[in-house]
Amino acid sequence: MHEAAAHPAPPAAPDAAAGAAPIMTPRARRQGIRNAFERAAAHYDEAALIQREICSRLRAFAVGLDLQAGVSIDDTVLDAGCGTGFGFAELDQLCPGTTRIALDLAPSMLAQAGRRHERARARTNRAQSATAAACAESARAHDAGGSSGLLAVCGDLEHLPLASGRIALIWSSLAIQWCEPGRALAECARVLAPGGVALVATLGPRTLWELREAFALIDGARHTIDFHSATAWVRAAQAAALTPIAHETLELHASAPDLRGLLQDIKRIGAATVDGGRRRQPLGRAAWTRLQDGYERHRRSDGRLPATYEVILLALRKPAPSPPSR
Numbered sequence: 001m002h003e004a005a006a007h008p009a010p011p012a013a014p015d016a017a018a019g020a021a022p023i024m025t026p027r028a029r030r031q032g033i034r035n036a037f038e039r040a041a042a043h044y045d046e047a048a049l050i051q052r053e054i055c056s057r058l059r060a061f062a063v064g065l066d067l068q069a070g071v072s073i074d075d076t077v078l079d080a081g082c083g084t085g086f087g088f089a090e091l092d093q094l095c096p097g098t099t100r101i102a103l104d105l106a107p108s109m110l111a112q113a114g115r116r117h118e119r120a121r122a123r124t125n126r127a128q129s130a131t132a133a134a135c136a137e138s139a140r141a142h143d144a145g146g147s148s149g150l151l152a153v154c155g156d157l158e159h160l161p162l163a164s165g166r167i168a169l170i171w172s173s174l175a176i177q178w179c180e181p182g183r184a185l186a187e188c189a190r191v192l193a194p195g196g197v198a199l200v201a202t203l204g205p206r207t208l209w210e211l212r213e214a215f216a217l218i219d220g221a222r223h224t225i226d227f228h229s230a231t232a233w234v235r236a237a238q239a240a241a242l243t244p245i246a247h248e249t250l251e252l253h254a255s256a257p258d259l260r261g262l263l264q265d266i267k268r269i270g271a272a273t274v275d276g277g278r279r280r281q282p283l284g285r286a287a288w289t290r291l292q293d294g295y296e297r298h299r300r301s302d303g304r305l306p307a308t309y310e311v312i313l314l315a316l317r318k319p320a321p322s323p324p325s326r
């Protein structure tokens, strides 16, 4: 899917045929995605302001639908494409005490996620010990509560290395857009327990449109992945036998003082495209100037350059079998 039609047609690309990477096999593409996030892991948190915001919007979306009500302390929750673990704090609030599986394609992302989990655990334990020392009642609460366990799994959303029918809630924020929708959602449907829910945040076709428009002035290469519409995600969910409970679309804007900063942030969060058709040659000085000039027209009154993120929030349920009729 491509969204160029939503915006004015750009002028013809002067070097449209130059330097585009060939179409990739699914395996090579996955390796490229994994490598990009491996490189991004150490600096991901510094640049990922929008990603944090999206996690908090996804939790609010779930709370608005009262979806947490169906998850109990004995349940297992999967954070699919967990990255450095921004979702953990949201899940702590949404379904505290549940067992958590954190899954990601990139081992370095998982390592960061593990450290985040340990830090949170240490904080909880310190706070609980301090309270326990002051109050016997709290000491009993500490014994009963504690923090939830974490199982870190290096794996692929399109081929989940998990048993079927065991997960009560899947949380997946900004990972599924890297996947083939049908395959990823079929895997979600497989691992969910009957009645279980998948909470998904992904990106729609208007995402980074300013960037595509500006790059279209200088080449015909691909500079972002293809983003699917909410309608396409809902259709893919239905085809995977998941029932869409609700979906919502909103726009958020990242910003930076200049184009270099904006591009650096996109690269630091691992979101530069890895697909076939991407530009392989570095930009020359003239092309860079044209690109900057093209993006300049989006400069806001606060002096910053924006990048649009069209966020799609989805709540999908695996139907429970209907009770036998008498």
Ligand SMILES: C[S@@+](CC[C@H](N)C(=O)[O-])C[C@H]1O[C@@H](n2cnc3c(N)ncnc32)[C@H](O)[C@@H]1O
Pocket (backbone or CB within 6 Å): 033, 034, 037, 048, 051, 052, 055, 080, 081, 082, 083, 084, 085, 086, 087, 103, 104, 105, 106, 109, 155, 156, 157, 158, 172, 173, 174, 175, 178, 179, 269
């Ligand atoms: C933009 S980050 C989002 C991370 C985190 N969920 C957050 O909200 O910050 C995308 C993550 O998805 C992971 N990812 C991409 N494709 C994946 C796949 N097929 N299977 C599992 N993880 C994947 C990446 O390695 C990366 O850590």
